[in-house]
Amino acid sequence: MPAVSSVLVVGGGAAGSAAAILLAGSGVAVEVVEARPGGLDAGSGITLQGNALRVLRDLGVWPAVQGAGFAFDSLGIRAPDPAGTLVAEIPDVRTGGPDLPATLGMHRPVLARILLERAADAGAKVRFGTSLTGLRQDPDGVDVELSDGSSGRYDLVVGADGIHSWTRRAIGIDTEPLGTGMGIWRVYVPRPAEVTRTDLTYGGPCYIAGYCPTGEGSVYAYLVEDAQDRSGLTAAEQVAVVRDLAAAYHGPWDAIRESLTDDTHVNYARFESHLVEGDWHRGRVVLAGDAAHSCPPTIAQGAAQALEDAAVLAELLSGGGAGELDELLRRYAERRRERARQVVDASVQLGRWMLERTPREQADVPGLMRRVSALVAVPA
Structure with a gap:
């Protein structure tokens, strides 16, 4: 018997929608409130490692995800030279198991839509354009107020409402994310035929120039620079900056750059990270995903860690019993915290080596990646 009968999930991203799917499937009455409007059409691409795909399979959405995305099993390294020379092709570890690809790229809004539709099919009620504005709790439940003027009472509130x-x-x-010193430009454009996996270029005007295929006809490309205030740029100026930064990179980058237009949507964000120490809950309110921990996307584990949070939380709540909620929520954080810490620390360390121009012989990038792969290959 589940430890709770009713749950409000705040946030319809990876952690929130996955928790809703699993809890609703175990017989819990679940409502999801998502602040974004129902279209969920903003965003570029997302890179999903094998451990993320393992959870998505358990959620029952792997066929849809596989059909909408682009799977691959290797990583390319290119030189920042006039030819964009491919200098290495590295087999990727299948951290989700031998029957899943190592990596899959897809359009982030498509993943969000698949997960939320699955949550609705599982029985969760999903409300868009609605956010949490007030909560009061007592030993027996949580009373909430929502931005649409409604209110309700739930056994548990899951705060999966993002990094902020x-x-x-x-x-x-009071834990808040801190900048790591880097910023990233992202664009979502047509896929050049030669882009069949993620390729990374280190050096040139950016720390990283990379791209990830997100479907048969699409790719998202990204450029990582020193963090700076880019808030005053117009949309056309943002595209111009991306063109300028990308001019140093070649190979498939030539086609990516040529596909940019003044109307291309550009996303710019600063890398941030945090980890909530101790318990991830207070009373009957618990955090999951980026609300509990966040990391820069240098090892592409953000969504995977959010999905793992949801899987562990739902496993404990679905198998628990009345009167055990506080202990179950404590065990959830204990199971997840150190694993999340290692991923956060590794993501930040990789960026720090680049920021500090650490010599290659001192920056053990292969060793760091092996440790992360070994960690996440074991189910959470």
Whole structure:
């Protein structure tokens, strides 16, 4: 018997929608409130490692994800030279198991739509354009107020509302993400035929120039630079900056650059990271995903860690019993914290080596990646 009968999930991203699917499937009455409007059409691409795919398979969405994305099993390294020379092709570890690809890229809004539709099919009620504005809890439940003027009472609230979580602050956890010193430009454009996996270029005007195929006809490309204030740029100026930075990179980058137009949507974000120490809950409100921990995308584990949070939380709640909630939530954080810490630390360390121009013989990137792969190959 589940430890709770009713749950409000705040946030319809990877952690929130996955938790909703699993909890609703175990017989819990679940509602999801998502602040974004129903279209969920903003965003570029997402890279999903094997451990993320393992959870997506358990959620029952792997066929849809596989059909919408682009799977591959290796990583390319290119030189920042006039030819964009491929200098290495490295087999990727299948951290989700031998029956899943090592990596899959897809359009982030498509993943969000697949997960939320699955949550609705599992019985969860999903409301878009709605956010949490107030909560009060007592030993028996949580009373909430929502931005659409409605209110409700639930056995548990799951705060999966992102890196700058309102829920985290509302329950008195003062951990906030800190910048790591890098910023990333992202564009979502037609896929050149020769792009069949992620290729990374280190050096040139950017720390990293990379791309990931997200479907038969699409790719998302990204350029990582020193963090700076880019907020005052117009949309056309943002595209111009991307063109300028990308001019130093060749091979498939030539076609990517040529596909940019003044109307191309550009996303710019600063790398941030944090980890909530101790318990991830206060009373009957618990955090998951980026609300509890975040890392820069240098090893592409953000969504995977969010999905793992949801899987562990739902496993404990679905198999628990009345009167055990506080202990179950404590065990959830204990199971997830150190694994998330190692991923966060590795992601930040990789960026720090680049920022500090650490000599290659001192920056053990292969060793770091092996440790992360070994860690996440074991189910959470």
